[in-house]
Amino acid sequence: MKVLCFGVGQAGGNVLDALLRYEQRTNADYVVDAVAYNTASADLRGLDLVPEENRILFGADEVSGHGVGADNELAAELAERDSRQLLRGTDGAPTSTADAFLIFAGLGGGTGSGAAPVLAKHLNRVYEQPIYGVGVLPAADEGALYSRNAARSLKAFVDVTDHVFAFDNGAWAESGEDVAAAHESMNEELVRRLGILFASGEVGESERVGESVVDSSEVINTLRGGGISTIGYAASELPESDGGGGFSISGLLGGGSSSSDDVDSINRITTQTRKAVLGRLTLPCDVDSASRGLVVVSGPPEWLNRKAIERSRTWVEEQTGSMEVRGGDYPLPESNHVGVLVLLGDVSRSDRVAEIRSTAVEAEQDRREREVGDAAASEDKTEAVVDDRLDSL
């Protein structure tokens, strides 16, 4: 699946850079072009692989390249004012070759949080392709302001995109670990999942040994209808002597006799599927609240047992209660791992999102109380906790 990528703000740019690095490292080719936006020139300079000519500074008349701090409303305003300049980011890009557009942003900060939904809205008006957000949620210990920013931005992002892939920094920082110090390893985890998802739809004709290779329409259909998604992934290393061949072909054909090889392959794939879903998801959520799913099993072709993939798909259907779970394989002849990626689309219950919303509503209530004075605010109180009072950006 070919994607045209946009990174907005610091986290957005960093994750985009990490995806480009991952793509390079895995000799893949799914990013048709990459553009980074920021109100802070230093952050743009700090990028590595986003081409220099694709780094766009906006809002410079107002903030002189110094950024907006954590003021996402200001960022949204500046993005709106400079929308033509933002759209110029696609001028030299081969837009027609992209199956989808992808916008990366940290939703708790200022620039990405405010400007990413504005960029999505403007791209949506011009281009036919689906637009997906990749939204990084702040950890709880990053403070109430970040939660408030994230809650409002997430609402806006979901409204204007075709789906938001969520990544929760809080779930990925090890306990006691500083979130900022963990960014690099978190970015690696996120881009590995996205990279596998996009690369799986890009398997060339010569590698299409199985008939159930995932293609881009399956990813797009899983995300159709909008919402927030989460991704799980688990992999197991293959024993050295068996890696890259020497395996019975019966597993590949999904046929008849169950050799011990098949049994090992089935066990590995079903175990990794459970680990992917029951282990750490990019956004922790109630798995049975997902509307759709996609299971992608990667590894050397002789390990991609058709029965096992079908069994994994059925298991994900049982866990989600959804009848719309797709499954397919992603042959990687040189790999010494069998990996399972599970994309859960349109999840409706996540404690972490609920927590961010309630922290945000409290912060908003405090702010209004300060603004309107104590007497007026106490009348306001009971209503103020209703989620609708939290305006979208």
Ligand code: GDP
């Ligand atoms: P902006 O530049 O104003 O858009 O602000 P940031 O992108 O720095 O947004 C702050 C939020 O993004 C906080 O929740 C940070 O923890 C998070 N963040 C910043 N950089 C990264 C990164 O490289 N990776 C991840 N996962 N989160 C980041």
